[in-house]
Amino acid sequence: MLTKKQSELLRYIHERLKETGVPPSFDEMKDALDLRSKSGIHRLIMALEERGFIRRLPNRARALEVLRLPESSTPATPRSTRFAPSVIEGNLGKSRPVALGDSFDSNETVTIPVMGRIAAGTPISALQTRSHSIALPPDMISGGEHYALEVRGDSMIEAGILDGDTVVIKKQDTAESGDIVVALIDDEEATLKRLRKRGASIALEAANPAYETRIFGPDRVNIQGKLVSLLRKY
Numbered sequence: 001m002l003t004k005k006q007s008e009l010l011r012y013i014h015e016r017l018k019e020t021g022v023p024p025s026f027d028e029m030k031d032a033l034d035l036r037s038k039s040g041i042h043r044l045i046m047a048l049e050e051r052g053f054i055r056r057l058p059n060r061a062r063a064l065e066v067l068r069l070p071e072s073s074t075p076a077t078p079r080s081t082r083f084a085p086s087v088i089e090g091n092l093g094k095s096r097p098v099a100l101g102d103s104f105d106s107n108e109t110v111t112i113p114v115m116g117r118i119a120a121g122t123p124i125s126a127l128q129t130r131s132h133s134i135a136l137p138p139d140m141i142s143g144g145e146h147y148a149l150e151v152r153g154d155s156m157i158e159a160g161i162l163d164g165d166t167v168v169i170k171k172q173d174t175a176e177s178g179d180i181v182v183a184l185i186d187d188e189e190a191t192l193k194r195l196r197k198r199g200a201s202i203a204l205e206a207a208n209p210a211y212e213t214r215i216f217g218p219d220r221v222n223i224q225g226k227l228v229s230l231l232r233k234y
Contacts, residue, residue, distance in 0.1 A: 002048075002051070002053070002070055003047075005033060005044060006044055006047055006048055006051075006053075008032075008033055009033060009041070009048065010053055010054065010070070012024065014069060017066060022160035023063060024160075025158035026038040026041050026042070027158065027207070045064075052067060052068070053066065053067060053070075054066055108138070109135040110138050110140075110141060110146075111133050111134070111135050112133065112134060112136060112141070112146045112147055112148055112168070113132075113133050114148045114166070115131070115149055116131055118151055118182060118192045119152055119155075119192065120153040120154065120156040120161060120206075136229075140228075140229045141170070141229065142170065144172070145170070146168055146169060146171065147168075148166050148169065149166070149167050149169060149192070150164070150165075151165045151166070151167055151192065152164075155206040155207065155208045155210075156180070156194075156208065158207040159180060160230070161192070161207070161230060164233065165230055166231040166233070167192065167227055167229075167230050167231075168228055169182055169226065169227060170228045171224070171225045173223050175223050176195075177196050177197040178194065178195070179194070180192065180194050180195070180227040181193065181195045181226050181227065182223070182225045182226075182227075183202075183221050184224050185216065185220060185221055186220050190224065191204060192227070193214075195223070196213070200218060201215050201217060202218055202221045203216075204216070
């Protein structure tokens with residue numbers, strides 16, 4: 001029998017995999033279960049693995065697979081306050097799988113420009129000019145102007161954003177603390193990071209422990225948009 005926290009975590013992982021195809025990060029699991037540290041999540045993951053409810057996949061960052069659910073419990077799914085990317089993959093068991101390169105009926109798509117590459121790791125230059133366009137289902141975007149960027153680097157892997165992914169960005173110049181944003185630093189360097197507001201300063205936080213959080217004065221960072229969806233090519 002699982003403990004309450006073990007059941008909550010298992011259900012949360014299961015629901016996230018069903019919704020996005022990407023397991024939640026340890027930070028997301030910690031926040032969802034209202035724990036103080038990631039070490040508690042690590043212990044819960046190990047317990048679930050030992051009991052045969054999940055399996056950790058080798059050679060893949062934070063990859064988890066739910067093998068089974070408890071037969072006689074339906075714990076409420078914890079509510080996460082973090083970004084859960086809408087990942088469009090080649091096959092997630094959906095009735096209409098979508099991948100980059102797929103074609104759609106022109107009446108069912110919205111075309112947005114791809115504006116070059118964005119760093120999720122070692123900084124690269126600022127946003128480039130429009131390179132090409134992609135067609136998306138309308139439900140992948142909300143109201144307002146959008147553009148797409150190709151991700152280079154691995155600093156956001158624990159947020160489910162991998163090297164080679166294409167991120168869909170809603171163009172806006174403001175964001176809330178905790179949002180994943182395109183930030184332009186000193187009008188020279190564009191990066192994809194999680195925004196944290198620390199008093200008068202702005203922190204750009206990676207989702208990979210190998211990268212340090214970078215802190216800037218507010219006059220050095222301009223928000224170029226907020227992440228709303230993500231596409232993956234296989």
